[in-house]
Amino acid sequence: MSEIGRLNDQAAQGAGPGAVSDYLLLAIETSCDETSVAIVRNGREVLSNKISSQIDTHRQFGGVVPEIASRKHVETMTLMLEEAVREAGVELSDINAVAVTQGPGLIGALLVGVVAAKSLALALDVPLIGTHHIAGHIYANHLIGDIVYPAIALVVSGGHTEIVLLEEEGKFNILGRTRDDAVGEAYDKVARALQFPYPGGPHVDKLAQEATEEVVLPRSWLEPDSYDFSFSGLKSAVLAEINRSRMKGETPDFSGLAKGFQQSVIEVVTGKAIRAAKETGARQMLLCGGVAANRGLRERLKELCEDAGLPLLIPPNKLCTDNAAMIAAAADLKWRRRQFSSLDLKAEPILSLEDWSV
Structure with a gap:
């Protein structure tokens, strides 16, 4: 049985990551030119939401250069992970699932986040949740009020x-x-x-x-x-x-x-x-x-x-721009329904929002 299949079985039986009353989602967002990592409790309480913007880098070109954006994500990802965990006051071993923007976005930028998320989910032995970027923007509203x-x-x-x-x-x-x-x-x-x-x-x-x-x-x-x-x-x-x-x-x-x-x-x-x-x-x-x-x-x-x-x-301005807290908010829809992704998850620059629906 695959690792994700085992985790799904555990959740369905009331054991393992799906059974905890309080749960922590670690989310990664790299769809364009912000590298962001957040840790969110129970889908709504933002413990940390670290964002590294590349605006200064791309300003000289008058817009986002995809190849440069991808390289900046690689350079910044580990630092954002470390800072998000430290600010949240938790340990990586406390994380119950890893969410990541699967698409839409720039393919090279998305790949950096997807590879990081899959590696982390595998290392921590927790579920992976591929998440839609626009669903994240929509459910950023759920972080500030009831929809x-x-x-x-x-x-x-x-x-x-x-x-x-x-x-x-x-x-x-x-x-x-x-x-x-x-x-x-x-x-x-x-x-x-x-x-x-x-x-x-x-x-x-x-x-x-x-x-x-x-x-x-x-x-x-x-x-x-x-x-x-x-x-x-x-x-x-x-x-x-x-x-x-x-x-x-x-x-x-x-x-x-x-x-x-x-x-x-x-x-x-x-x-x-x-x-x-x-x-x-x-x-x-x-x-x-x-x-x-x-x-x-x-x-x-x-x-x-x-x-x-x-x-x-x-949402407040800090939750309007690309950020990982919104990705956690959308991923929570999948977490609560035990709809996890497999470790062969692929970055999809053109991902249908309607098809991603729970």
């Missing part, structure tokens, strides 16, 4: 923009997704046009908040009944406005463009999310992903949810 089902999750991050229906715990149904650039990608591309460094999202958000005038830009609603998104045309509209001003010998209104761009993005994503909540009978709205830290987006969604009488959960 009420059915719920709508608005996922806005560097590589993903999706509206997800959670009819019940751990069941994901994607209602809409971006057809081209994700929100985070659009922010970075517009920021580059506005002469901001990488990552540009926070700079655009700040400039938009400070602007007194708005350069009105188009809204891409797509088909009337669609929950999908498209932001490539909006990015092109910003570039066209800049070029038009320069051809006239004028200085482009960067602050007005930042505000116009942000207003267009926010109106479309929040409008579709609220419509999805109304049409599905959702009882709660969840905001998830790195762009959930955007001040303008948070404030507008709060207003709309209050008007609709819809409870809203938004």
Whole structure:
């Protein structure tokens, strides 16, 4: 019998790792350019959540370089593991399972985390739990409050923009997704046009908040009944406005463009999310992903949810960006159902959220 098969049998019989009343999940996240290790008790109590960011390394290139990201993960992984265990005040022998981001993400970056997690699970003789990155972003909300089902999750991050229906715990149904650039990608591309460094999202958000005038830009609603998104045309509209001003010998209104761009993005994503909540009978709205830290987006969604009488959960900024605590929160869904992964787990850069459902 395989090691994971033995652990599953133990759990089913009420012995071994599945039988403990208090349990510790060690989680690893390396999907892009953050190396993170967390230790979480009972799926909700964060004992440690160490993150090593590579922003300074990639800034000089204007974006994430996959090969460099992978090498940085290799250099940092052991240190993050040691610091997470030390900060949590536990021993590695106390760990009941090891969770890891299996996908989606950069294949080289994912591989570093998967190899580390498999090695650790084997050495500690505990179950391995392959985890979906977006499920992590969604269940980061579970670290700060109770999720009420059915719920709508608005996922806005560097590589993903999706509206997800959670009819019940751990069941994901994607209602809409971006057809081209994700929100985070659009922010970075517009920021580059506005002469901001990488990552540009926070700079655009700040400039938009400070602007007194708005350069009105188009809204891409797509088909009337669609929950999908498209932001490539909006990015092109910003570039066209800049070029038009320069051809006239004028200085482009960067602050007005930042505000116009942000207003267009926010109106479309929040409008579709609220419509999805109304049409599905959702009882709660969840905001998830790195762009959930955007001040303008948070404030507008709060207003709309209050008007609709819809409870809203938004994680603090430190849980919006990529981190391992959110991976532990999602992995807890699998832990409680004894749905463990085998040691031949593979990194999957394109991993279906719906297929990962418990």
